[in-house]
Amino acid sequence: MTKINLKDVLRTPKGTRDLLPEEVAVWQKIEERAREVAEYYGFRPIRTPHIEHTELFTASLGEASDVVEKQMYSFVTRGHDKLTLRPEGTAPIMRAYMEHGMRAWPQPVMLYYNGSFFRHENPQRGRYRELGQFGFEILGDDSPVADAMIIRMLTLVLEELGIKNFTVHINTLGDKECRGDYKKELVQYLRKKVNYLCKDCKIRLKQNPLRVLDCKDPNCAEIKAGAPQMIEYVCAACKSHFKEVLEFLDELGIPYLLDHALVRGLDYYSRTVFEIFLDEKKPEEKKKKKEEVKTENAEVTEAADAVKPQEKPALNIAIAGGGRYDYLGKMLSSKDIPATGGAFGLDRLTDAARELNINLARKKAPKLFLIQLGSHAKKKSLALAEEFRQANIPLAMSFSRDSIGSQLKIASRLGVGYVVIIGQKEAFDETAIVRNMEAGVQETIPLPRLLSYVKNKLKSK
Ligand SMILES: [Zn+2]
Ligand SMILES: [Zn+2]
Structure with missing residues (x-):
């Protein structure tokens, strides 16, 4: 019998770690908060296996990507299948979308996932070989608002955790027409x-x-x-897509930097890519920076010029990242499935939450449900939701293209007192309908007066 080397056996493998009770408690609270955000906005959970066919990743991430070349844990099973421990969550979800005929579901299909992923990387602070990720995917939607929505979900989770000092680094990779x-x-x-x-x-x-x-x-x-920048070469369609994503971020007050060196390194990305970094700067400074970045075409180029790559915080690991992956569907089958997604790293976030001494006490239940119908209304309500959040009024909303009936059903399930409805007409008139759920009566209120109106109603309750 060979002798066991106790020194090695009594230690977790390189790049992995145990999470002790106190750490698990923080981790679980972050998951819980992220799940609440996801469910409120109409995302539904999915779980895919930890192992997949190796080809799923080689075909989609790109043979020349670092992940495929150096980081995958691949093996041949006793049954001679070539399998890989999943290094990321997007390709498996696209596989699941196809395997289960989700194209026949109402589009877009909005999913969230949470679990372990595996990459053979050099361990460093906040980076592990078994890594926890919480991700959001919107499949079957090619609109810029979907990209902004993903970024919104991720930043919202950070904000919910009390993390305010972050910046979204964003870039466009163009599409097959212009790349x-x-x-x-x-x-x-x-x-x-x-x-x-x-x-x-x-x-x-x-x-x-x-x-x-x-x-x-x-x-x-x-x-x-000194390299040429993508933004100067993208076609008109890609440019207007990117411009609209930035407009949404502006409207939501999400701080961002145009980072033309951001490429994300996987073949399936197209158009919008982003990473979120925790930064040291004060939030006021960032706000100013954001205002300088106008979204007129010419100015997009100008702003991109202004961002030197060395401004990216040194040594900082992205806490979240993602992008649009319109070609992944084509790479795996022959189907065009526009999609976008992003995920945050639970390891890094748990560490950050512990370092920042974040209060993870439970949030109050939502008092208000926001229903928006149509894209114009959607745009309006994203900004509106932010106003309510800042006024400390717990709010829930559904971002999916559900009918008003099914959205009202969600609202009553949540037990909210009031529902705010913005349809195409209201968005155009700059008004909203406020419905008292208990009494079943409703009133039309101009948008500028909405917040104070709702505040009064909630106070008198
Ligand atoms: Zn293009
Ligand atoms: Zn190099």
Whole structure:
């Protein structure tokens, strides 16, 4: 019998850790809060297996991506299947969407997931080989509001946890119409500097030149600072999509930075990509920065110019990230399934919550339910929801394209006293209908007066 090396056996494998009761308690509260946000906004839970066919990831993440090349835990089973411990959540959810015919469900299909993912990475602070992720996906929707919605979900969870100092780094990768032109320009530029690139980037230049922009090597960082920027090459459709995403973020007061070096490194991304960083700056400074960034086409380019890559907080690990993945459906089958999603890392967030001494006491139940019908109303209600949140009025809303009937059903299930309804007509008239659920009566109120009206109603109750 071979002797067991106790020194190794009595230790978790490299890059993994035990979560002790106190840590699990924080972790669970974060999950709970995220789940509440997800359910309020109409997302539904999904669980996929921890193992998937290896090809699901090689076909979708890209053979030349770091994840596929270096980080996957792949193995051959006793039954000779090639399987992989899931390194990320999006491809499995797209697989599930197809496998279960979710195209026949009312679109978009809005899902959230929560679980362990596995990547063979070099362990560092906040980064583990078994990592916890909580994610949101909207499948079957190509609109910019869906992208903004995903970012909203993630930032809302942070805000719910009392984390205020964060910035969304955002970029557009264009689509198949325009990314080719950009790649050509980039390759031409990089070829001239090839001798100064690191070893990895020399290979990337051949296999996946966009990934050079992702390199952390200081020499490469200098080169990429002078590289052509995607935003100058995107086609009109991609530009207007991006502009609209930024307009939503403006409306919601979400602080963001245009970061033209942000590429996310996976083949399935198109158009919007983003990462969220915790930062050291005071919230006031950030607000100012945001106001400077106008969303007129010309100014988008200008603002992108203004953001030097070195402004990205050093050593900072993104706490969340995601993007649009309109081509993933095509890569896995032949179907066009526009989709967008994002996730936050539970390990990093749990650490941050503990460091920041965040109060995780339970939130009050919602007193108000916001119903919006149609895209114009949706835009209005996102900003409105933020007003109510800042006024400390617990609010729930459904973002899905459900009918007014089913939305009212959710409202009564939540037991809210009042429902605010914004339809196309109300959005156009800048009004809202306030319905007293108990009495069954309703009144039309101009939007500027809505908050004070609702406040009074709730007070007199
Ligand atoms: Zn490099
Ligand atoms: Zn395009």
